[in-house]
Amino acid sequence: MSAITVDRLHKTYLVPEREGGLRAAVGALVRRRRREVHAVTDVGFTIEPGEVVGFLGPNGAGKTTTLKMLSGLLHPTSGTASVLGHVPWERDRRYLGQMALIMGQRNQLQWDIPVLDSYRLNQAVFRIPDADFKARVAELSELLALEELLRKPVRNLSLGERMKCEIAGSLLHAPQVLFLDEPTIGLDVAMQRRIRSFVAEYNRRTGACVMLTSHYMADVEALCRRVIVIHHGRLLFDGALEELVHRFAGDKTINVELADEHPLDPATLGALVDGRAVERSATGFSVRVPKAETPRVAARLLAGLPVSDLVIEEPPIESVIEQVFEATSVEVDGG
Numbered sequence: 356m357s358a359i360t361v362d363r364l365h366k367t368y369l370v371p372e373r374e375g376g377l378r379a380a381v382g383a384l385v386r387r388r389r390r391e392v393h394a395v396t397d398v399g400f401t402i403e404p405g406e407v408v409g410f411l412g413p414n415g416a417g418k419t420t421t422l423k424m425l426s427g428l429l430h431p432t433s434g435t436a437s438v439l440g441h442v443p444w445e446r447d448r449r450y451l452g453q454m455a456l457i458m459g460q461r462n463q464l465q466w467d468i469p470v471l472d473s474y475r476l477n478q479a480v481f482r483i484p485d486a487d488f489k490a491r492v493a494e495l496s497e498l499l500a501l502e503e504l505l506r507k508p509v510r511n512l513s514l515g516e517r518m519k520c521e522i523a524g525s526l527l528h529a530p531q532v533l534f535l536d537e538p539t540i541g542l543d544v545a546m547q548r549r550i551r552s553f554v555a556e557y558n559r560r561t562g563a564c565v566m567l568t569s570h571y572m573a574d575v576e577a578l579c580r581r582v583i584v585i586h587h588g589r590l591l592f593d594g595a596l597e598e599l600v601h602r603f604a605g606d607k608t609i610n611v612e613l614a615d616e617h618p619l620d621p622a623t624l625g626a627l628v629d630g631r632a633v634e635r636s637a638t639g640f641s642v643r644v645p646k647a648e649t650p651r652v653a654a655r656l657l658a659g660l661p662v663s664d665l666v667i668e669e670p671p672i673e674s675v676i677e678q679v680f681e682a683t684s685v686e687v688d689g690g
């Protein structure tokens with residue numbers, strides 16, 4: 356059985372709308388005008404147990420809304436979902452005891468009391484037996500290096516320290532499904548890396564399935580072989596990250612190293628690369644070429660120059676994703 360099944364999920368928010376000024380304010384008391392915001396439209400996918408899936412989309416794409424529905428915080432306008440055999444928004448206790456939603460921008464621990472006391476509250480809420488609680492605190496504390504932090508009040512922690520404690524606190528009940536919404540946002544590179552390797556390790560040890568949103572492609576590249584992309588609330592792509600790059604990357608970069616001290620004549624080089632802009636380095640150059648042209652240009656460079664090394668690179672994931680979003684914005688905005 357799949358861990359998560361989502362079918363034709365829709366969420367439409369009704370947002371009060373009024374113009375500025377006193378007259379509009381008085382009018383709004385009598386007759387409220389509302390506007391519909393289609394945050395999620397006809398989204399469907401399945402995720403298998405143990406999978407780590409990147410859930411990508413630009414700001415306002417509908418990622419958080421989807422995760423809130425799947426974690427039972429929001430009712431959908433229509434559509435169905437099943438997570439570990441439960442309908443999330445029915446908020447069955449047995450379901451809540453098997454999943455965790457971790458939001459990088461939200462504080463879930465109590466601000467004024469020590470971290471460990473907050474953990475004790477979670478222990479009571481989830482009815483975690485004392486021996487399990489102690490063993491999990493010890494394990495999570497070791498994996499995330501929390502020893503020094505557990506007795507400090509949350510308000511005295513740095514952002515990165517707080518995030519580590521938030522994550523550990525959300526995992527005390529050993530959830531089998533994790534929804535991670537921007538878990539590394541605002542953290543420095545070292546802390547991002549630590550959280551990333553922790554998520555990978557948690558997935559490996561427990562077999563939990565993970566849905567992760569992040570604007571940092573390093574998170575996605577390190578953790579997710581599969582990505583689901585949404586834009587304007589609609590599903591745009593669901594498949595291997597490699598496939599996304601393959602399908603949407605328009606250009607590749609050819610990096611060339613030349614045999615020592617070869618004088619490179621700009622006119623000759625220009626002809627070999629069909630006049631494309633070339634970036635020179637001390638020992639060679641690189642040039643961006645449309646994907647379909649790459650074999651032909653590479654063959655020409657190999658035949659026409661004393662090449663000591665030639666490497667063809669895919670573009671960075673960031674730029675591929677940008678291209679995907681841009682292309683869709685044009686389609687959607689342009690009608």
Ligand SMILES: Nc1ncnc2c1ncn2[C@@H]1O[C@H](COP(=O)(O)OP(=O)(O)OP(=O)(O)O)[C@@H](O)[C@H]1O
Nearest residue numbers: 368370392394412413414415416417418419420421
């Ligand atoms: N409570 C709400 N009431 C009305 N509209 C909302 C509400 N929450 C979200 N929206 C709107 O729904 C759309 C999707 O928002 P959502 O937060 O799900 O996007 P997101 O992909 O998580 O974006 P981000 O990357 O910026 O967090 C946006 O247009 C947003 O303004």
